[in-house]
Amino acid sequence: MADAAIRFRDVNKWFGKHQVLADINLAVSPGEVMVVCGPSGSGKSTLIRCVNGLEAIQGGDLVVLGESIVRSGVSMSALRTRVGMVFQSFNLFPHMTVLENIMLAPVRVRGLSATEAEKTARTLLARVRIPDKAENYPANLSGGQQQRVAIARALAMQPKIMLFDEPTSALDPEMINEVLDVMTDLAKEGMTMMVVTHEMGFARRVAHRVVFMDAGRVVEEATPDAFFAAPKSERAKDFLSKILSH
Amino acid sequence: MNYQFKWSVLWSGQSGSWLLQGVITTLEISALAWVLAAALGIVSGALRTVPFRPLRAVGTFYVEFFRNVPLLVWMFFWYFGVPPLLPRAAQDWIFNHGAEFWAGMFALGVYHGARMSEVIRAGILAIPRTQFEAAVAMGLTTFQAYRLVIVPIALRLIVPPATNESLNLLKNSSVALTISVAELTFQTRQIETYTAKAVEALTAGTLIYLILCVGIAAVMARVERRFAIPGLIARGG
Ligand SMILES: Nc1ncnc2c1ncn2[C@@H]1O[C@H](COP(=O)(O)OP(=O)(O)O)[C@@H](O)[C@H]1O
Numbered sequence: 001m002a003d004a005a006i007r008f009r010d011v012n013k014w015f016g017k018h019q020v021l022a023d024i025n026l027a028v029s030p031g032e033v034m035v036v037c038g039p040s041g042s043g044k045s046t047l048i049r050c051v052n053g054l055e056a057i058q059g060g061d062l063v064v065l066g067e068s069i070v071r072s073g074v075s076m077s078a079l080r081t082r083v084g085m086v087f088q089s090f091n092l093f094p095h096m097t098v099l100e101n102i103m104l105a106p107v108r109v110r111g112l113s114a115t116e117a118e119k120t121a122r123t124l125l126a127r128v129r130i131p132d133k134a135e136n137y138p139a140n141l142s143g144g145q146q147q148r149v150a151i152a153r154a155l156a157m158q159p160k161i162m163l164f165d166e167p168t169s170a171l172d173p174e175m176i177n178e179v180l181d182v183m184t185d186l187a188k189e190g191m192t193m194m195v196v197t198h199e200m201g202f203a204r205r206v207a208h209r210v211v212f213m214d215a216g217r218v219v220e221e222a223t224p225d226a227f228f229a230a231p232k233s234e235r236a237k238d239f240l241s242k243i244l245s246h
Numbered sequence: 247m248n249y250q251f252k253w254s255v256l257w258s259g260q261s262g263s264w265l266l267q268g269v270i271t272t273l274e275i276s277a278l279a280w281v282l283a284a285a286l287g288i289v290s291g292a293l294r295t296v297p298f299r300p301l302r303a304v305g306t307f308y309v310e311f312f313r314n315v316p317l318l319v320w321m322f323f324w325y326f327g328v329p330p331l332l333p334r335a336a337q338d339w340i341f342n343h344g345a346e347f348w349a350g351m352f353a354l355g356v357y358h359g360a361r362m363s364e365v366i367r368a369g370i371l372a373i374p375r376t377q378f379e380a381a382v383a384m385g386l387t388t389f390q391a392y393r394l395v396i397v398p399i400a401l402r403l404i405v406p407p408a409t410n411e412s413l414n415l416l417k418n419s420s421v422a423l424t425i426s427v428a429e430l431t432f433q434t435r436q437i438e439t440y441t442a443k444a445v446e447a448l449t450a451g452t453l454i455y456l457i458l459c460v461g462i463a464a465v466m467a468r469v470e471r472r473f474a475i476p477g478l479i480a481r482g483g
């Protein structure tokens with residue numbers, strides 16, 4: 001596994017005196033879908049935010065797409081064009097239309113012409129199944145639609161890796177599936193994905209591997225089948241019983 | 247009461263043309279100073295929120311330095327203090343080209359830029375941090391994220407307090423009379439001197455300021471509606 005897409009090696013991170021990531025060793029292969037779960041505050045968001053440099057690590061090494069990102073002089077903006085991110089709170093830019101949101105980075109960062117960028121944007125909107133919302137402002141979209149635009153916006157940069165931080169946690173139940181369906185398509189097309197989610201159905205169907213975190217540590221790492229059938233740690237059992245009981 | 251009103255002093259003799267020149271000068275000095283204040287305010291207000299301490303310090307220094315000294319002192323500073331520091335030829339040139347106007351404009355712009363800075367900073371701080379993160383997460387540099395996302399959103403949020411600051415700037419342009427800029431207040435005082443009709447002259451000045459301010463407020467209200475962010479609580483109109 002020399003050419004993992006993402007490799008954490010003994011990664012440690014503190015916020016002040018509080019250690020939020022402890023001795024993380026993980027590798028995500030190209031095309032692999034890794035689901036990260038665990039109780040609130042266990043460090044899941046911090047873990048995936050390290051991958052695109054939104055958080056800096058303080059110990060160990062983190063290699064993304066063949067490049068160590070802790071080396072000084074590494075260009076974070078260049079890295080981020082190859083790693084897309086989708087947030088719990090959608091984060092569409094409210095003063096821009098859907099189309100403008102999607103075209104922004106391709107035009108400003110990649111230097112595409114507006115015509116090319118618009119063509120790609122419309123293709124992506126069809127792919128996330130909202131071709132008719134291009135001219136709308138985010139405020140006029142449902143949460144599920146906004147999150148699908150956010151996915152299209154990230155895909156517009158043609159990333160090699162997609163990070164998802166609880167992409168359905170802010171959604172009404174009836175909208176969760178429309179977002180998970182788009183993510184499932186993406187996984188089938190071979191996208192490398194790290195997904196923080198409590199949607200265990202999605203994990204079971206789509207993930208290649210499930211990672212369970214607690215208090216800044218990776219407590220368990222297994223295939224979905226193994227993890228759901230027989231979690232090894234007490235904490236994972238406890239977590240699963242809480243999350244699956246409703 | 248023995249005072250004899252004589253409103254005709256406002257349109258007889260040179261009064262009318264003085265008032266008109268006064269209004270024009272007030273608008274010119276205010277408009278230029280406003281552009282300077284907006285530019286300085288946006289840059290320094292944004293600097294004060296960036297994730298890089300030395301740049302934040304630069305922004306803070308500008309704001310604290312310029313807003314904590316009275317405008318009048320800045321007027322004197324730019325008019326009496328700065329020119330002697332310049333080479334002889336530059337001094338001559340400046341004094342032949344309306345030095346008091348430019349000194350007044352700089353003083354007004356730099357002072358109100360520091361106040362505008364606070365307004366813009368407050369606008370930026372009202373934007374969730376995750377908007378900035380989303381912008382840089384797609385590959386924009388910090389500068390691009392500010393220029394294309396953060397500042398445009400902030401500017402749309404701050405139209406009401408920025409209107410307030412703009413009106414203050416217009417009214418404060420009257421301080422420039424202390425360095426002999428022939429703006430509106432200067433001209434009303436000139437009419438008073440020539441006609442000894444203080445009430446009439448000052449009433450005219452007051453009404454003109456009122457009309458200018460109401461006009462600006464109306465324009466800004468249109469701007470606010472035109473650029474309102476869809477989904478935020480709709481305001482009037
Ligand atoms: N910017 C921050 N400053 C200080 N502490 C933080 C910050 N972000 C997160 N934390 C803390 O780090 C821990 C892990 O947070 P997070 O990664 O968000 O957990 P999760 O996503 O699993 O809920 C929590 O204890 C949280 O309070």
Ligand SMILES: [Mg+2]
Nearest residue numbers: 044045046166
């Ligand atoms: Mg989280």
